Every structure is written in C-alpha cells, then in structure tokens.
Amino acid sequence: MADPDATPPPRVVRPATRGSRAAVCAVAVLAGLSVGLGLLLPTALGHAVDQVLRGRGGGRWVWGCAAVVAGQVLVGAASDVLAAVSGARVTAAVRRRAVRHVLAARVTGGGDLVTRLVSNAADAGGVPAAVATLPAAIGTPLGGIVALFLTDPWLAAAFLLGAPPMALLVHRFARASSDSVARYQDAQGRIAARLVEAIGGARTIAAARTEEREAARVLRPLPELSAQGHRMWRVQGRATAQAAVLVPLLQILVLAVGGLRLAQGALTVGGLLAASRYALLATGIGAVVGQLGALVRGRAAARRIAGVLAVPAPAHGTARLPQDGSGTLEVRGVTVTRGGETVLDRLDLTVPGGSCVAVVGPSGAGKSVLAALAGRLTDPDEGIVLLDGRPLSTLSRLELRDAVGYAFERPVLLGDTLADAIAFGPRELTTETVTGAARAAGADGFLRRLPDGYATPRAAAPLSGGEVQRLGLARAFAHGGRLLVLDDATSSLDTVTELHVAHSLLHDPLGRTRLLTTHRAATAARADLVAWLDSGRLRALAPHRTLWQDPAYRALFAVPSNDPGGPVAAVAVGGEGEL
Numbered sequence: 001m002a003d004p005d006a007t008p009p010p011r012v013v014r015p016a017t018r019g020s021r022a023a024v025c026a027v028a029v030l031a032g033l034s035v036g037l038g039l040l041l042p043t044a045l046g047h048a049v050d051q052v053l054r055g056r057g058g059g060r061w062v063w064g065c066a067a068v069v070a071g072q073v074l075v076g077a078a079s080d081v082l083a084a085v086s087g088a089r090v091t092a093a094v095r096r097r098a099v100r101h102v103l104a105a106r107v108t109g110g111g112d113l114v115t116r117l118v119s120n121a122a123d124a125g126g127v128p129a130a131v132a133t134l135p136a137a138i139g140t141p142l143g144g145i146v147a148l149f150l151t152d153p154w155l156a157a158a159f160l161l162g163a164p165p166m167a168l169l170v171h172r173f174a175r176a177s178s179d180s181v182a183r184y185q186d187a188q189g190r191i192a193a194r195l196v197e198a199i200g201g202a203r204t205i206a207a208a209r210t211e212e213r214e215a216a217r218v219l220r221p222l223p224e225l226s227a228q229g230h231r232m233w234r235v236q237g238r239a240t241a242q243a244a245v246l247v248p249l250l251q252i253l254v255l256a257v258g259g260l261r262l263a264q265g266a267l268t269v270g271g272l273l274a275a276s277r278y279a280l281l282a283t284g285i286g287a288v289v290g291q292l293g294a295l296v297r298g299r300a301a302a303r304r305i306a307g308v309l310a311v312p313a314p315a316h317g318t319a320r321l322p323q324d325g326s327g328t329l330e331v332r333g334v335t336v337t338r339g340g341e342t343v344l345d346r347l348d349l350t351v352p353g354g355s356c357v358a359v360v361g362p363s364g365a366g367k368s369v370l371a372a373l374a375g376r377l378t379d380p381d382e383g384i385v386l387l388d389g390r391p392l393s394t395l396s397r398l399e400l401r402d403a404v405g406y407a408f409e410r411p412v413l414l415g416d417t418l419a420d421a422i423a424f425g426p427r428e429l430t431t432e433t434v435t436g437a438a439r440a441a442g443a444d445g446f447l448r449r450l451p452d453g454y455a456t457p458r459a460a461a462p463l464s465g466g467e468v469q470r471l472g473l474a475r476a477f478a479h480g481g482r483l484l485v486l487d488d489a490t491s492s493l494d495t496v497t498e499l500h501v502a503h504s505l506l507h508d509p510l511g512r513t514r515l516l517t518t519h520r521a522a523t524a525a526r527a528d529l530v531a532w533l534d535s536g537r538l539r540a541l542a543p544h545r546t547l548w549q550d551p552a553y554r555a556l557f558a559v560p561s562n563d564p565g566g567p568v569a570a571v572a573v574g575g576e577g578e579l
Helices: 010-016 018-053 059-105 110-125 127-151 153-160 163-200 202-208 211-218 222-263 269-282 285-309 367-374 397-403 418-423 431-440 444-449 465-479 495-506 521-525 551-555 566-572
Strands: 329-338 341-351 356-360 382-387 404-408 483-487 513-517 529-534 537-542
Touching (some): 010 018, 010 059, 010 110, 018 059, 018 127, 059 127, 110 127, 110 163, 127 153, 127 285, 153 222, 153 269, 163 285, 202 211, 222 269, 341 367, 341 529, 356 521, 367 513, 367 529, 418 431, 418 465, 465 483, 465 495
Parallel strands (some): 356 513, 356 529, 483 513
Antiparallel strands (some): 329 382
C-alpha cells in the first residue's frame, strides 16, 4: 500500500462530503446559532438580576432567559442529530469509494486493510462535522472576550493577560496529538493484519501447537499501541491539568477586577454576574480541545485511507469484442516481474480459438501469472495480451468480465444461496443455465442431495474442499462467454469427478477457448495442446503425446526419466479416448 502521508486527506474527505454539504452547512449554522444564544444568556441573566434588585420585577428578562435556554436545548439537539447524520453519510461515502477502489485495484492488506475501511473510515467521516463546528468552538471564547470588553474594557484587559498561555496550550496539544494518533492507528492496523492471518491459519497453528508463539506474534505491536495510547492520554491529561490551573486563575482575576469595578460604581451586580459567565465562556478551552482532537484523529485516519486510494487501479477502455470472434488468446512479448524477479520473460503464446490448452511447468514457472494475464486480473510490465485481436486494456470492464470466466484452486463463494454462488457474476442467469453449469462441473448431484437443494443457504452448507472447487468451476462454466481460465481448479477433485469435468471441458457445447494450469498429467493429456513453461519462457507448445517423449517433461509429473511407460503414462498418452 502507498505511504499514508503521500496523499493529502482532502482527496479522501472532500469528495465524500458532496452529498452531505447541506447537512454540514446546517451543522455550521446551528453551531453558530448556539454560540449566539450562549453569548446572549449572560446578558439576559444580568439584566434580569438588575431589574429584580431595582424592584421592577424583571418579568420580561426572566422569560427571555427561559426562551434562550429552550432555544439552546433545541438547537443543540438539532445540531447533534445533523452532525450524526452527516458523519454517517460521509463515512458511508468514504467506505463505498474505498471498497470500490480496493476491488478494482485488487488491493491486499488483510486486517490492516479492514481497519482502514472500518474504524479509520468512521474517524475520517467525522472530519466535516468537526470542521463545521470548530469555528463555533473557537467563537465561544472569542465571543466571551468581546462580551467582556463590551461589559467593561478592564475585564477584557484582565482576561487577555492569560490569553497567550491558553493559545500555546492549544497549539501544543494539536501538534502532540497528531503524531501519537497516527502511530496508534498504525499499530492498531498491524495487530489486525496479524490477527486475520492467524485466524486464516488456525488449523495449521493448532496442528503445529504454536498457539502461544502465534499469540505473541499477533500481539507484538501491543506495547507500541499501549505506549501511544498512554501518550495520547498524557497529552490530553497535561492539557486538561494545565487548563484546570489557568482557567480558575483567569476567572478569579476577572472577578477580582469586576469586584473593584462594582465597588467603584462602574459595574452593576447584574453586570458582574454577566461578566462571570462571559469569563467562563472565554475560558472554554475544553470544547476547542475536543474539536481539535476529533479533527486530528480524522485527518490521521484520512491519510491512512488515502494510502489505499493511492494504489493505482487498471483503466478500462470502451472497445467491444468482435461478434464473430472464436476466443483466440494471444500473448505477445509479455514480461512480468514480481519482487524484483522476472516471472514471465518476453513470453509469446497463441491459444487457438475454441481449443483447450493446458499450461504446465515447475513451481515458479509463471503458470498462475499467465492465467491472471489471460483475463486481465493483472497487467504485464511489458508486452500485450489480446482476445480476438483486441487488446484487453482497450475493452470495457463489462465486456471483459462477460467474455472471460475464471475458476481458481481455492474459490471464494459469494451470494446468499448455493445457486447464487454459481450465478454470481456480471449478468443475470436463468435457472437452466445455473443447473447446466452445475452438471458440467459435477456439482449437480451433491447439490440436489442437500435438504434445500440449490436454495441451501451458503453459510449453512457443509461443503468439502472438492465440492467448493466444483462450485467455483460451475460459476466459471456459467459465465465464461468465450474464454474459460482454470487456475489449478481441478486439484481437489477426485478421479471420477475430474473425468466428468474433463469431458465437459473437451466437449464444451459453446465452443469456448479453455486455458487451464495443472500439475496432473491426466489433465494435460486430455487437452488439445500443452504450453510448457520453464523459467518464465515457453519451452514448447505441442500435444501432450508428443511432449511425453521428453524425459524432462515426464519429470514435471514425478515420472522417472527412464520410465516412459509407468502408471501415469497409461492415462497420459491415452488422450480423449480414455474418457
């Protein structure tokens, strides 16, 4: 993932705020109205007290105070609701954009990625409301100072003696919080990433009896998480403690000056009451610190999400495939590097339309990378991949996904029911298409034996690894328009099921091109051609029967070089007739 500090947060938050601008603006207006009412209340209270002391009753001012208090309650409630609504909308928009980008760019990241999309998105979603209310939070103490000046300039002068330490306190809090929050979120993401890895490998961990060691590995960033958490608390505690000292001193100073002004007759009792309330508002650093804290957390979270969005997603064109295309796949001069190592080296390969080509080779030869290139699940560093003469990069997303069907060694089933898992794809499928694909993949039998058949909830179905793989094959059969790519997708099948699937591949009624990677000689034997990869290059493209004469080829399937017959050869050289 990209460096979280490489992309400024506005690229994350601002686009997500477009649909919530009215709510955010309303929050800002209501926050300003709340500040105005808060500044009006001390004046109303002061006038009410003066009216009562003068024997005039002060009824209107008392009712005015009640109206101001009621207004504060209503405005505060409306502001809280709108802030929550806008925050939820912005959070949802950030998550939608991030999830779509993750799927489009095929970003990986495990638990850390989940943390960014869940908790960090929620923190980033609170930024607009925090920005909208921050001016009001700052406006409260500033308004209190102005009101003190209007009440009596000496009171404002007394208060301003302590203003510089207050400003320095806020600045130091914001700077220290920003660093600790960023480090805390990073440690949190690393723990989540390791936890997801451990959950995925729970059976291996249990079998190896390494639970304690794995728990220690998952929790290794915990001391840093704890340190940064304590650091945040120390920063906030120090700011609170310092404010707890400064605020009463400032209030005492203002009240002392106000008492002198009252004794001099320059200030009324009501004015002194109002001045005490304004001094309290002017020292309202807590609200400013709270808003700054939310803003700091949100900006740090937005930077982490920006790191996800900085991963480039493949661009798609608008071209369409020719209607009369046969599904011919061409790989021209393709080079792919991974981690500084060349996986495919200037590879040239043509898969004839309607044929079945098996891709074999030792581990690391580039079989899975070639399978990913065939349907543009990855792009080459050099060279070009074409389907029926059209470069894959020029095709529209829908055209490409409708033309290529994939089946993987470890498929992930999606959808509510098992029928949905087969039908999951870019277009709606009929029941007949779903059942036909299941029959072709050898899945129809066990599906019908389930209590609810095809309607069995996916989460409630007790499926073996081979059954899951068959459902993945069925999904590929159902959706592959003119090219089927099977990346070791028959490895978990028993012999009988593999024979059934092989028959479906060889006798595809739609005449689709089939490209399959395999480690099995029997599977390669039933293909029309075999593409033999070695060190990222195409060593040979020929029928399996021809290649079987080469001892190095037989060695790929663990057949001794001096044993051209052997148990595998009986099936391997038999070809389609053995079906």
